[in-house]
Every structure is written in C-alpha cells, then in structure tokens.
Amino acid sequence: MKYELTCINCPMGCRITADYDGKEVTNIQGYTCARGKAYAQTEITDPTRMVTALVGVEGRRAPLSVKTRSPIRKPLIFDALDVIRKTTVCAPVKIGDVVIENLLGSGVDVIATENVD
Ligand code: SF4
Numbered sequence: 001m002k003y004e005l006t007c008i009n010c011p012m013g014c015r016i017t018a019d020y021d022g023k024e025v026t027n028i029q030g031y032t033c034a035r036g037k038a039y040a041q042t043e044i045t046d047p048t049r050m051v052t053a054l055v056g057v058e059g060r061r062a063p064l065s066v067k068t069r070s071p072i073r074k075p076l077i078f079d080a081l082d083v084i085r086k087t088t089v090c091a092p093v094k095i096g097d098v099v100i101e102n103l104l105g106s107g108v109d110v111i112a113t114e115n116v117d
Contacts, residue, residue, distance in 0.1 A: 003044050007036040016040045047074040053081055055099060056088040057116055064089060065113045066099050072106045080104055091116045 001021070007014045016030040018040050025044050031037045042048060048071035054063035072080060080103055089099055093116040100110035 003040070005040055005043055007031060007039050009035045009039055018044060020044050048072060049074055049077060051077060051080055051084070051110075052113075053084045053110075055084060057093070058088055058090045060091065060116065064093060064099070064116055066110050067113050068103065069109045069111050072103065072108050076104055076106060080106075084110060089116075 001019070003016075003018045003020060005016045005018070007016055012032060014030055014032050014036050016028065016036055016039070018028040019026050025041045028037050028040050031040065050068055050071050052065065052067040055066055057064050066084065068080070083100065083104060087100055087110075089112075093099075093112045093114075095112055095115055097112045098109045099112055102108070103110050
C-alpha cells in the first residue's frame with residue numbers, strides 16, 4: 001500500500017511517500033532529515049500523538065492546562081482524554097509537576113504546563 005504523508009515535526013512540512021506491505025515500511029522518499037524518516041515509519045505502523053487538555057483545580061474556577069510528557073499511541077487518545085477530564089488537582093502546582101502518572105499504563109505521564117498558586 002502506498003502512503004502519502006506530511007511530516008509535522010517542523011514548519012517545512014515535507015511531503016513523504018512510502019510503501020507498506022503490512023510488515024515493513026519501504027521506499028520512504030521526500031523527507032529532508034532523519035526525523036522525517038522516523039516519523040513516516042511510526043506514523044504508518046504505530047502512530048502517536050501528544051495530548052493536551054485541561055483538568056480541574058479544587059477551589060478554583062479556571063482549569064489547569066496539562067499535556068502528555070511525550071506522545072502516546074493514537075488508539076489510546078479517547079480513553080486518555082476521558083481519564084484526564086475526570087482528574088482534579090489541588091494547588092499549588094508547578095510547571096512540569098506530574099498530574100497523572102503512567103497514563104493508562106502507557107508509560108507516559110501527564111504533566112502541568114502552567115503554575116497555579
Ligand atoms: S523531514 Fe525533517 S525537515 Fe522535513 S518536515 Fe520533517 S522534520 Fe522538518
């Protein structure tokens with residue numbers, strides 16, 4: 001099967017083409033750097049995404065913005081958002097604090113992206 005992708009790792013947005021036979025990605029073309037080649041392989045075989053969301057803060061109207069520390073597998077995203085939405089934290093929170101450890105057993109933590117006093 002032929003794939004056409006746009007690399008999302010930098011603003012250049014290289015157009016990448018590749019072949020995939022269900023086991024191996026071959027004939028990867030159009031990338032400018034190694035990140036693009038790795039992106040194509042992952043995107044075709046096991047796509048991942050960073051997740052950003054909001055969680056509640058006890059006693060505060062404004063929510064706290066959070067994100068996954070690294071990308072998680074795409075099929076986990078809806079369940080991950082469900083877990084994140086049900087989470088509340090207590091202030092104070094600092095940027096980088098772990099809000100949810102090992103999200104859905106993915107090995108990826110959810111961390112705060114802002115400070116709350
Ligand atoms: S292949 Fe490299 S240069 Fe091209 S968009 Fe991806 S990261 Fe940027």
